[in-house]
Amino acid sequence: MSQSNLKSMFTDYIDGDSFFKNKDALTTNWKPDNILHRDQQINDLASILAPSLRGDDPSNVFIYGSVGTGKTLITKHVTEELTSVANSEDVDLNIVYINCKMKKVADTEYRLLAKLAEQLGDDVPSTGLPTDEVYNRFFEALQEQEGVVVIALDEIDALVKKVGDEFLYNLTRINDDLQKTKVSIIGISNDLNFTEYMDSRVKSSLSEEEIIFPPYNAIELREILKDRAEKGFVEEALKGGVISKCSALAAQEHGDARRALDLIRVAGELAERSSSEEIAKKHVDKAQEKIERDRIVETVRSQPKHSKLVLYIILDMTDDQDDIATGDVYSEYKGLCEEVDVSKLTQRRVSGLISELDMLGVINAKVISKGRYGRTRQISVDLSEDIRGQIKEMVEDKFYI
DNA sequence: AGTCCACAGGAAGGGCAGGCGA
DNA sequence: TCGCCTGCCCTTCCTGTGGACT
Structure with a gap:
């Protein structure tokens, strides 16, 4: 590309109409105003956690479902609503959310405890202390809280497979030693058979309640995608059949809404880059290839x-x-x-x-x-x-x- | 039926870097 | 600075194993 071409490319880029009006709406981190096809799970989780508003400790709850079934989204949604009610009603409630798979953050027992203590307001170095000392700091941080503390551990299966379930045993027993604080645990797992790896005592205390997130089917995915596409794309950016194609492909991938969103967003980016008039099915095919390629290449790079x-x-x-x-x-x-x-x-x-x-x-x-x-x-x-x-x-x- | 290959994969522990407290 | 503790990567040593060959 010659230099004048480069310049015109940039100016075209600014002048050109984008397909996107709000790209965030097409990412998994974005929280929609109304979450589709998960009413049952939202109600279940809300009713399990509601006692915390009266100062009682809610049951521990275990959430299962494969990737992209909305577990994290719903957990965050419900806990955020809960927090906002607790704040307005002046109830002491603290929600801690940790993703156990985050490399170098919470992928070992030490790091998890350190992260928990940090979120409760204590500063623990990322390494250097004996694990029982970190545990003590976490415990002290808990004791300084008033009311209920809800600990949400996302991708807990990854951590248990890596370091065993002893830390969970300690966590589920922690209420016995606390005076004024009450702790409740939400375990979120992608692996439906995950509890087989666990000690039966841990299993029974952690799974006081269970919520299953079934995979979305192609029709549900299409509705979710349609809703997001309306918010994310400008009108008439999508050619007919694109949404159906993305949802059908994602439905094959175990009903993965994350994959569906990635597909349609990347298809949009590719169409925009190739200066197409609209986003067509061929862009979805290319997006599928690109996502797979990026995944593998990035995995290898790391x-x-x-x-x-x-x-x-x-x-x-x-x-x-x-x-x-x-x-x-x-x-x-x-x-x-x-x-x-x-x-x-x-x-x-x-x-x-x-x-x-x-x-x-x-x-x-x-x-x-x-x-x-x-x-x-x-x-x-x-x-x-x-x-x-x-x-x-x-x-x-x-x-x- | 017994042997034996070419590994798989578990267990234990060494060495290193990063970090803390004294 | 030193002793200690951690996670991480790696080595060493070991036992286990499915099935072709004898």
Whole structure:
């Protein structure tokens, strides 16, 4: 692009009509005035939490539902309403919301306790103290509260799978030691079978009440999307069938409203970038590809260097071989480490990295037995040429391959 | 039926960086 | 500054295992 073209592109951008009138309305963080198809869940959660307005401690509640079914949105909505009533009625109520999956924030017991203490007004260093000291600080911070404290732990399944359920046991028993404060816990999980991982005592005290968020079907998704699109896009930006297409695709993805919103927003951005007259179905297809590509590439980018090298080897080997084994990858990997002058990891560790890449959905690795010839992982890659190229390029740039 | 391969994957612990309190 | 504590990444050591081969 020549420099004058660049200039005209920018001026066109300013002068050009945008498809968007409020892009925020097309993101998951945006809270609509009326939340569709979740009346039952809103009422359930509200009636469980309502006793806190009279100073009683509400039952602990467990919320289940897969990704994009509105768990976080509804929890925030109900707790915000509750807080505003509590404020106007002068009731002591404190709501703490924490996402346990947030890397480096609340993904270990220490960090969770530190974060909880911080939200209750105590400052705890991000590392350095013994865990029981952090627990004490959190406990003291709780004691200084008056009335009810509701702790909402989002993506609690991720944390329990990582560090066990002992912290939950402590949390659910904390009321026994508190005098004037009452604590209630909302556990939010994406994994419906998650309680199987937990001790039965924790399970029973945490699941005093349960609320299930079923996936949205295509019709519900369409209504949600239509509502958001009216707020997010200017009139007549969308060609017929676009909303239906987005909702149908998202319904296939376990009724994921987040995916539906991402699809329509990205489709809008792509259409705008290609200077189209309107947003059409082809933009949705492109959006689908882009979202998947970005997800994979971003996942890989955030991996440690050895994980990148291992993936590079796997991509390289699967170029002309269908299935490869852990041992093959490891011997090639050792060669690559020498080539780029990086100290190599052990096979045990590389095996772990392969398993992590599999869990992240970047590669497919399944354990098979070849009888006499041992047991190994059969590794294959199901990525488009485009994505493979991007990942390889990223690794080559980083290590000067 | 027994052997044996090529790993998988659990457990324990070392070493490091970041941070605290004395 | 030093001792101590944490999370994190990694190694070492180990036991387990599905099925082809003998």
